[in-house]
Amino acid sequence: MHHADADSPGRRAASGQHLLRLAVALGCALALALALPTVADDRAAPGARAPARQRVIVGGDQSYPPYEFLDQQGRPAGFNVDLTRAVARTVGLEVEFRLGRWADMRRALETGEIDALQGMSFSEQRAKEVDFTPPSLIVHHAIFARRGDRPVRSLADLAGKEVLVLRSGIMHDTLRREHPDVKVVPADTHADVLRQLAAGKHDYAVMAKLPGLYLVREMGLSNLTAMDQPAAVERYGYAVRRGNEALAARLAEGLAIVRNTGEYQSMSEAWLGVLEPRGPTVQQVLRWGAFVLVPLVLLLATMAAWSRTLHRQVTLRTADLTREIAERRQKEEELRSNQQQLLQADKMAALGVLVSGVAHEINNPNGLILLDLQVLDDVLRDATPILDAHARANGDYTLGSLRWSRLREAMPSMVSDALDASRRVKRIVEDLKDFARQESPELRDGVSVDEVARTAARLVEALVKKSTERFEVALERGLPPVRGNPQRLEQVLVNLLVNACQALPGRSHGIRLRTFLDAGRGAVCVEVRDEGVGIEAQHLPRLTDPFFTTKRDRGGTGLGLAVSAGIVKEHGGTLEFESAPGQGTAARVVLPVAREEAA
Secondary structure: OOOOOOHHHHHHOHHHHHHHHHHHHHHHHHHHHHHHEEEEEEEEOOOOOOOOOEEEEEEEEEEEEOOEEEOOOOOOOOOHHHHHHHHHHHEEEEEEEEOOHHHHHHHHHHOOOOOEEEEOOOOOOOOOOOOEEOOOOOEEEEEEEOOOOOOOOOOOHHOOOOEEEOOHHHHHHHHHHHHOOEEEEEEEOOHHHHHHHHHOOOOEEEEEHHHHHHHHHHHHHOOEOOOOOOOOEEEEEEEEEEOHHHHHHHHHHHHHHHHOOOOOHHHHHHOOOOOOOOOOOHHHHHHHHHHHHHHHHHHHHHHHHHHHOOOOOOHHHHHHHHHHHHHHHHHHHHHHHHHHHHHHHHHHHHHHHHHHHHHHHHHHHHHHHHHHHHHHHHHHHHHHHHHHHHHHHHHHOOEOEEEEEHHHEEEEEEEEHHHHHHHHHHHHHHHHHHHHHHOOOOOEEEEOOHHHHHHHHHOOHHHHHHOOOOOEEEEOOOOEEEOHHHHHHHHHHHHHHHHHHHHOOOOOOOEEEEEEOOOOEEEEEEEEEEEEOOOOHHHHHHHOOOOOOOOHHOOOHHHHHHHHHHHHHHOOEEEEEOOOOOOEEOOOOOOOOEEHHHH
């Protein structure tokens, strides 16, 4: 298999903690592939004849993270690579990967050195040269600039500017064809594009937004920023040599199967999720540790020497110093706890930024759809009598290849269903915005636990439907309100519901969300009970410890329950667990009733 040089930008990009997450995600995908009963194992038993598998050579870009790149060991990695392996396994293909410079890979497809490209943006011009499968992704391209430079909104605003692009990439083709007044400057890799722009060469750069942000972060190019407005939105998928319809059909078939089995969604979440802030390096940890511990050690040594010298004369003072040392240690523990909460706050801030952008991008077209559908509904009501009269006068006739007699019955229901779906999209987006909104941490009175539970259930509705066929919500009426912060309580319940979904061994196992009043303790309780695999008894006391997780092999960080316990503690409540292996788990949030309500 062909690989690029050991110091390629893609390999340098997949470093540190992200490399660990990539390795875990790849290991999970390979374990799942080996466990699938419907896919034959390549290592056939001795004496058995393995079925013939077509061998194909699939090419890609060596520096296009997180879609495709070469890792530190020079091995192909990324979303496209995992997707290709899953598709090949599904349709019985044997794949050899070749990743290199994009321009070289395009030429290799034209000359027949490779059979397919696993990721290529669609255009009408390219469709005359290669055959495309249905898209596997929609890729947003953005304009990158140095911080402080004049912002631009579209490709048309780049007229007369020197613009860096990937050689033979879709933006290279688009700018040359549709914007001849732009001075195009091609580079061999995306890393070269961003490195030249950061060094002050040329004016702007245009490339896919997610890989661009990924490389900016990994390469430490803090003087670069991406414009919020998308420069282009392209369909992105497999491309084969012109006329190779058989291979295109098999890849399309495998892609459809992988989507339907849910494996596509798992790979997408693992590779294309939110770009998390990078954790501290070993050098930073050592430096911070020295900064805190060295003065502390010196202080303790001084105090110990002074205490030994004056021990007989100042016994009472020694007791005071001992108490002071204990308080200092307690404050140090609180400081470490606050640092962990700060890391989680950074992640939630990144989530809030992403959700706000996505909500804005969805709300605008959805608002237009909702408005247009309402107009179409009114038009349909007004036009129906006229169309009925025409049918009575001239007999039944055809509209849009369907008979009016059939359309008359179906059209109102179709418009009504579309309106309901659009309103549901709007509600989901509003729930996401409420969940991610940065509000004051202060607690307020009159918070309805039932409303918090409903909102949390809506936020994870898609995951719950994917995970179980039996989801029950039982909300007790007339519960007294509590004092709290609705968004932070929603965060706790979302964490508990996500954990419950991940614990289920199959869709036949259920989840129950309920609220009730515990009069004995004067508290309102919210319980999430699942029929999952359960938790070992020795693990129960450590569930809320920072960084403790039983899902390390599936990408768990061990922060979700730790943060949730901290939030519940801020509300004066407790987070309790009941579980046994094979019998499921019950997680219960206990919140005290407001004093006025209790009285």
